[in-house]
Amino acid sequence: MTERMLGRERGIADLADEYDVIVVGAGPAGLSAATTLAGTKARTLLVDENQTPGGQIYRAVTLAQPVDRQRLGEDYWRGRSIAEDFLRSEAEYAPATTAWSIQPLQSEGGRTIGHEVGLSSNGVARLIQARQVVLATGALERPFPIPGWTLPGLMTAGAAQIALKTSGLVPSGKVVIAGTGPLLYLLAAQLIDAGATVSAVLDTTPRENWLRAIRYAPGFLVSPYLAKGLKLLRTVQRRTRVIRWVSALAAEGEGGVKEVVWRAGGREHRMPADLLLLHQGVVPNVNFSNAAGCAHEWDEAQLTFRPQVDEWSASSIVGLALAGDGTGIGGAEAAAIQGRIAGLGCASRLGLVAPAERDRLAVPLRRSLARAMRGRRFLDELYRPGKEFRVPQDPDTIVCRCEEISAGQIRTSVSAGAGGPNQMKVFLRCGMGPCQGRLCGLTVTELIADERSRHPSEIGYYRLRFPIKPLRLRELATLPQTETAKVAVLADLADTHHSADLNERKPQ
Numbered sequence: 001m002t003e004r005m006l007g008r009e010r011g012i013a014d015l016a017d018e019y020d021v022i023v024v025g026a027g028p029a030g031l032s033a034a035t036t037l038a039g040t041k042a043r044t045l046l047v048d049e050n051q052t053p054g055g056q057i058y059r060a061v062t063l064a065q066p067v068d069r070q071r072l073g074e075d076y077w078r079g080r081s082i083a084e085d086f087l088r089s090e091a092e093y094a095p096a097t098t099a100w101s102i103q104p105l106q107s108e109g110g111r112t113i114g115h116e117v118g119l120s121s122n123g124v125a126r127l128i129q130a131r132q133v134v135l136a137t138g139a140l141e142r143p144f145p146i147p148g149w150t151l152p153g154l155m156t157a158g159a160a161q162i163a164l165k166t167s168g169l170v171p172s173g174k175v176v177i178a179g180t181g182p183l184l185y186l187l188a189a190q191l192i193d194a195g196a197t198v199s200a201v202l203d204t205t206p207r208e209n210w211l212r213a214i215r216y217a218p219g220f221l222v223s224p225y226l227a228k229g230l231k232l233l234r235t236v237q238r239r240t241r242v243i244r245w246v247s248a249l250a251a252e253g254e255g256g257v258k259e260v261v262w263r264a265g266g267r268e269h270r271m272p273a274d275l276l277l278l279h280q281g282v283v284p285n286v287n288f289s290n291a292a293g294c295a296h297e298w299d300e301a302q303l304t305f306r307p308q309v310d311e312w313s314a315s316s317i318v319g320l321a322l323a324g325d326g327t328g329i330g331g332a333e334a335a336a337i338q339g340r341i342a343g344l345g346c347a348s349r350l351g352l353v354a355p356a357e358r359d360r361l362a363v364p365l366r367r368s369l370a371r372a373m374r375g376r377r378f379l380d381e382l383y384r385p386g387k388e389f390r391v392p393q394d395p396d397t398i399v400c401r402c403e404e405i406s407a408g409q410i411r412t413s414v415s416a417g418a419g420g421p422n423q424m425k426v427f428l429r430c431g432m433g434p435c436q437g438r439l440c441g442l443t444v445t446e447l448i449a450d451e452r453s454r455h456p457s458e459i460g461y462y463r464l465r466f467p468i469k470p471l472r473l474r475e476l477a478t479l480p481q482t483e484t485a486k487v488a489v490l491a492d493l494a495d496t497h498h499s500a501d502l503n504e505r506k507p508q
Helices: 002-008 028-039 066-072 079-088 157-167 182-193 209-221 225-239 287-291 332-349 355-373 376-382 407-415 421-427 441-452 473-477 483-505
Strands: 018-024 044-047 092-094 098-106 112-121 124-135 139-141 154-156 174-180 197-203 241-243 248-252 259-264 267-272 275-280 282-284 296-299 304-307 320-322 398-400
Touching: 018 028, 018 112, 028 044, 028 079, 028 124, 028 332, 066 157, 066 182, 098 124, 098 287, 124 332, 124 473, 154 157, 157 182, 157 275, 174 182, 174 259, 174 267, 182 197, 182 225, 182 275, 197 267, 209 225, 209 376, 282 304, 304 441, 320 332, 332 355, 398 407, 398 441, 407 421, 407 441, 421 441
Parallel strands: 018 044, 018 124, 044 092, 124 320, 154 275, 174 197, 174 275, 197 241
Antiparallel strands: 098 112, 112 124, 139 282, 248 259, 259 267, 296 304
């Protein structure tokens, strides 16, 4: 396997100038899409920022040892076969490579005939062309803005899980995990098994969510989620303290987290902590699809924006498909199936698979996808984060961590005339930092909606532009200089010299 993997890995300098398909993201959706496409003889390139395939959910799975299988669970281990199937395929693989832009290529008649993808790795940037592109950029943890969430000693649950999976790092001292969603209990079990001291799990799931979720219980009762969820809950409850119906939460301390403060049962409670891990579900990572110009819509069930795709995962942009949790949260199993469907769709558009054969191959996949999604709506409703944890009421709570913008400042900008996130940038730099809104975007939308008494779908989201990831100037300088770029630079220099000449001639 190692020899085959090394044979398919490519440094950025070794990549071809053009591929049939470029797949961005090596999680379950991206791996499955690339494997499917390679099987149709499409010349396929998979690019990913990580050193090994797997994405977040199956991070470092190809390097995992038998002890990791026991500690991280069978669901994690299932990703190994998905990664190995890809590594056995004819697809090329560029790990440790960042995709930072995508631009359409057009014929002389103005028809889109492909896309040009900006990539960078090891200080070098390149523009690679593809007839089709599949974005499988996965999910992000939903922002969880509480008082004190910028203190040292506070992380997201996902960050702690990355440290555990990639480096075997286990937190020391008193650990408190707070929030809502299945990952809360999964991480608690994994950390306890790894030897961490988890003092408590503070569950912020609103009590009223059960009434909303119960109507979707029939689908959940026949889903694989039921047995897994019950086993996980029993495991965590046996081994640590679980506190439910938490309605307020804050971190306190000088120079770092020292105490966690919460409200439950009508009373305030405190607990010493060395590390607080926050989590309230995941949402689609829409930065790439947003910057590419794909149409998006508000998903009321998952309280987030997501890109619009058709039954073959094609977006509103010609030649650009999207698959996996980046189109709506469905879990790893569903993402892998969606990746295969997206691969079939791309292969058909390339003329490598006849429509009738594509449809035939998709029938069992769609059945499997329906089974994998069974019970999903129950989970969406049950673990819907409470408004108090999505829309901070304390005006001093930081919302944009990059630029240190508070909830109060955002509300004030609305009073001053900011009607949406993009207008707000005239008043504040919120969303203009290195994360480009990943940690504040949804909070900003809901804050403005709350202040204006409007629905989030009416407020909209940040309008993002490329590059969507930080790009060093030295990387930019390695790109080939086109004649168009040279003309643009010379024109700018001419304008600058002309302006300077006029200034010199002005009477003093």
